[in-house]
Amino acid sequence: MTDKSKNHYESDSAETLFHDIATPLLVAKMKAGLLASYLPQLIKSLAESPDLQHLLPGDKKVIEALLSAPEIMVSNLDVVQKKINLLSESVLHQANNFSACPLGDNATANIHNGSMDASTSAALRTVSIKTILLVDDEVVHRDIGGSLLSPHYQVDFAENGLEAIRKCEQKHYDLILMDLHMPKMNGEQATMALRACISNETIIIGLTSLPLGANQSGLLARGFTDFLEKPLTMKGLQNVLRAYARHA
Incomplete structure (x- = not known):
């Protein structure tokens, strides 16, 4: 396998990998956001209804965990997404996946010299x-x-x-x-x-x-x-x- 073919294979693999990670990550983040918006109010409504209180866990620590978990999930997924974006940009740039990033002076010189x-x-x-x-x-x-x-x-x-x-x-x-x-x-x-x-x-x-x-x-x-x-x-x-x- 030539260096050019190897770079092309590596860039395709990296692109596929990051896309496969990014898509479910964004879906998970969206669903965690919905939980963070609606779950606390739902739990509060159940707690305030004598007829529905039995649907809640008896342990207050479990209820507290349910209330705090969505916000923690959103925060953690946001951090992971930012790290994935940074890693994706770095790896794809190194693999010469797509020259959309600013090119250096050497590249400009090569254009003028006709060697690109x-x-x-x-x-x-x-x-x-x-x-x-x-x-x-x-x-x-x-x-x-x-x-x-x-x-x-x-x-x-x-x-x-x-x-x-x-x-x-x-x-x-x-x-x-x-x-x-x-x-x-x-x-x-x-x-x-x-x-x-x-x-x-x-x-x-x-x-x-x-x-x-x-x-x-x-x-x-x-x-x-x-x-x-x-x-x-x-x-x-x-x-x-x-x-x-x-x-x-």
Whole structure:
């Protein structure tokens, strides 16, 4: 195995590992947050109801543990998530997984000298993507996307197509990740509206958990650049961006 192949294998393995960790971690954090919001009130309601008090544990220490556990879980998961983000950024950078981080003077010199290989050149062309708008009505998918993208890009979020249009009226985005199925205004409607007022160079990638089938060609004609399956992965995104860079 050549050094280049080894680095590619290691980066793919690292990307898969961190995605497999990040997704259940974010789901667990969201559920712990719900427990922290509702469990204390539920326990209080049971304690104040003579007819329901028997449903509570008889040991007060157990009740105290139930009351404090969700907040502790949220705090611990938040720490773990931050550590995972830092470790992911460090490992993926060392594996040369994706050149979205700032490049040093040596890389710039290599460009001028014509000694940079094609894969690095393609990655450099995607460095022009600095601002991303992630549009999704589901919190968990916004959290997953933010966790993956924030270490490398300036990321904003919108919960539906109407909010996405308002955001784009206020700010330019190099890349828009657009969920197809949302309330108020879906991704297809929002993309058609946006294409009338944003730069043609802005990449709009549709996000969906459902197969597109014959609808894909129609969606491309309505302004989408490409599509990715949900949940979002950096590997999937970088593959699309590299393909776009080669044909830009």
